[in-house]
Amino acid sequence: MKPLSPLVRLTVSAALLGGTGLLTGCGGTDGGGESHADRKNDVASLESPSAPNGEGGEPERSPSAASEQSRPQLRLDSSDAERDQYWNAYASCLKEHGHKMILSRGPYSVDQNDDSPTARAAERTCAGKLPLQPPELDRDKNPHFADDWRAYITCLNKKGLKVVSLPDNSGWNYSGEQTLSEEAQTTVDKACTLEAFGGKNH
Template identity: 60%
Template sequence: MTHFFDTRGPGRMLGTATCLLAGTLLLTGCGGSGDSGGDGATRHGVASLESGAPDGEATVSAAPSTDDDGRPQLRLDSSDAERDRYWHIYATCLKDHGHKMLTARGPDSIDDTDHSATAKAATKACANKLPLQPPEMDRATNPHYDDDFRAYVKCLNGKGLKVTALPDNSGWTYDGNSTMSAAEQSKVDKSCTLEAFGGKAK
């Protein structure tokens, strides 16, 4: 399984599990939702660990800030519930506008093979609902992206999630089989993301 940061537009962590692209760190098999770049992009792919907030985690509170086009701007510390809510809004918009969905993988799983005129029109109509990823995780807005990414991968390995960075720092692959549970992997990823991308002065 390979995990990517999407630096084409939304800059959040993506994952591919030899099947489809995803819009957040994915540590399980195929199913769920993701995103792809382009003009308004769609979120496709494999099951996300971000489904539902763990016990004690705050659910969606105030709405995130928005850009000039009204797109929600997520933060590094956005809760799982907050991210999932805005991706759900985007996926629902696409579905309501006729974009094909992969319902067997979940209600918010978008079919990224749908390149029909209807899908293109849906993507355009819903572009202002596509969440913007934290600017710290986007090469276009973070001049320290490569250094931060290397620190992130080092942190993952230091906390026991053995991974190898891709040559272009766009993502990573597992270095062997992980013995961590999905919950443990999610916790490590969140901790390392905050530590590497947001935990020090630039």
């Protein structure tokens, strides 16, 4: 499993500040081919399109604007436990309403290939439990998003996580052989998200 990125849960996803129990960075990498947006977990990948994850546009299965008011709001400094609590509650709701799960990956791993009427109904029912990303990570709400993103990428590289940004700032790819452990990469990612998107650059 890859380290969780705060901006993925920024399709972000992410990620961020990622909750250790939920995000799935599934699949290996040769040190240069995995997109930052591919590192989100199964539940996080159902997140709001407002998150800076490169999804773009309003997907058919996204929560309505009305339900957004009742959704839990994540913060840049949300703890892993807090984030996991929200994501687990959302996944549990989906499961209770018939959405298929991939139990071999854990009790909160949502089957992203379940496009059945039951799954769609579950997503509509549980929309109020789907966590909102921190507004700082939302390019539509953060007028400094582009500058913050550049600062984020610079910070990652300074701290030893070798990456290059995608052209549209929707994610990043590894560049070269990584020397940091997964735990260290997660720590760097969290630190750089807070540093870059925390308002210090404005």
